[in-house]
Amino acid sequence: MNEGLTAIYDRMVEAGDLRPDAAQRAVMPLFEPLRDWLARPAAPSGRLRGWLSRGTPAPAPGLYLWGGVGRGKSMLMDLFVAHVDAAAARRVHFHAFMQEIHAGLHAARKRGAEDALVPVADKVIAETRLLALDEMQITDITDAMIVGRLFERLLDGGVAVGTTSNRPPDDLYKDGLNRALFLPFIELLKTRMKVHEIQSETDYRQHRLAGAQVWFTPADARARAEMARIWDELTGHDPGTPLRLPLKGREVVVPYAHNGVGRGRFWDFCGQPLGPADYLAIANALRVLIIEDIPYLSATNYNEARRFVTLIDTVYEARMRLIASAAAAPDRLYTEGEGLFEFDRTVSRLHEMQSAGWAE
Numbered sequence: 427m428n429e430g431l432t433a434i435y436d437r438m439v440e441a442g443d444l445r446p447d448a449a450q451r452a453v454m455p456l457f458e459p460l461r462d463w464l465a466r467p468a469a470p471s472g473r474l475r476g477w478l479s480r481g482t483p484a485p486a487p488g489l490y491l492w493g494g495v496g497r498g499k500s501m502l503m504d505l506f507v508a509h510v511d512a513a514a515a516r517r518v519h520f521h522a523f524m525q526e527i528h529a530g531l532h533a534a535r536k537r538g539a540e541d542a543l544v545p546v547a548d549k550v551i552a553e554t555r556l557l558a559l560d561e562m563q564i565t566d567i568t569d570a571m572i573v574g575r576l577f578e579r580l581l582d583g584g585v586a587v588g589t590t591s592n593r594p595p596d597d598l599y600k601d602g603l604n605r606a607l608f609l610p611f612i613e614l615l616k617t618r619m620k621v622h623e624i625q626s627e628t629d630y631r632q633h634r635l636a637g638a639q640v641w642f643t644p645a646d647a648r649a650r651a652e653m654a655r656i657w658d659e660l661t662g663h664d665p666g667t668p669l670r671l672p673l674k675g676r677e678v679v680v681p682y683a684h685n686g687v688g689r690g691r692f693w694d695f696c697g698q699p700l701g702p703a704d705y706l707a708i709a710n711a712l713r714v715l716i717i718e719d720i721p722y723l724s725a726t727n728y729n730e731a732r733r734f735v736t737l738i739d740t741v742y743e744a745r746m747r748l749i750a751s752a753a754a755a756p757d758r759l760y761t762e763g764e765g766l767f768e769f770d771r772t773v774s775r776l777h778e779m780q781s782a783g784w785a786e
Contacts, residue, residue, distance in 0.1 A: 429509075430458070431455070431461065431506065449625050450498050453491060454502075456491075457502075457588070459489075459620075460488075460510075460556060461506070461509070461510055464514055485584075486580075486583075486585055487586050487620070488586065489587075489589070489619060489622065490562075490615050490621045490622070491588070491622055492590065493624035493625065497624050499591075499624055500560050500686065504662070507556070514556055516554045516557050517560070518560070519561060519667075519684075520562045520589065521669055521671055524573075525670045527572070527576065528672060530546035531543065531546055531572075534546055543572060543575055543576060546576075547575075547580060547583065550580060551585055556586045557586070557588070559587070559589040560686075562590065567602065569672075570599050570611075571607060571608075573611050574608070574610050574611035577611065577615075578614055578618075581619075589619075592713075598611075598612060638656075640748065640750070641751075641756070641776070642750070642751040643751065643752050643753065644753055645718065645720065652751075653689075653749065657716060660685070661684040665682070666683055669683035671707045673704060674703070687712065687713070687714040688715050689716040689718070690716070692719050696730045696733040697730055702736055709741060709744035709746055714746065714747040716750070719751060720751065720753065722759060723759050724762055725764055734772070735768065735769065738776065739775070741779070742779065756777060757773045759773075
């Protein structure tokens, strides 16, 4: 018989790979129904594996794990997925998954599908028995309008779903446009999935960064090595994948993202015509942002400097962690030209965001 997840967690604590945390340990048994589901023989393949000729089988189980940032939700999901049949499991960030769904819907409509969601959901059902989603956060109306039917079809079709989120179900898409149309999805989550709040008092992401250097200057080889080290520590050495955030018919792209941590160069975020809505989408999707190679700012790159100010304002208001490499210390980045007075506030915020207690 396979070793239980609680025993695996205890063994990792004993080996020093994890810090003992009662709230985290209490989550382990909640994964077991999904694990048991995967241990069952798969239903015969077909366009809809879940519907068999002898009636409809029991729907697949689901788990909605939510809690404050840095409580270990993503780590626990990774631990769970690492101890199931890898061929049957798909681990993916929620935004990336929804981007795939929208691309599939577009292709299905081009083929003339009467209901584009049906072939898209059926493809997921045919290929996946466990869907492990990270950082569920509904901010886009196009996501809000389809997730209810999508998740219902996946669960009915035999796909076990586990997801993490910083919000309880009732707070998803809060104050969103036409939210009344979204409410059935909230009810689906609460009735079809086990909803559990992880109540750990420790923010492990902040613990790793508390008191650590988070601003590196100059942006040289040593700074790049330190940024890479921090990335590895926060992501468990994951290389990261592009995070594509749909926004009003276009995409905002974070070049590398994993486990709520995003990484890119200054020019990725400020060298393109991005604005407050774009930076807010990034802040909603991530909790830590790593920006590399911030240059000296002046009248020669005024537009990029203005975007940087807007980005920092957004990161600050969202209480995100910022880790950066730059040509100089914050108060020496912007020393002449139009906008110098306005940059004083950015300097103050950058200094505050380097403090050990920031974002706690």
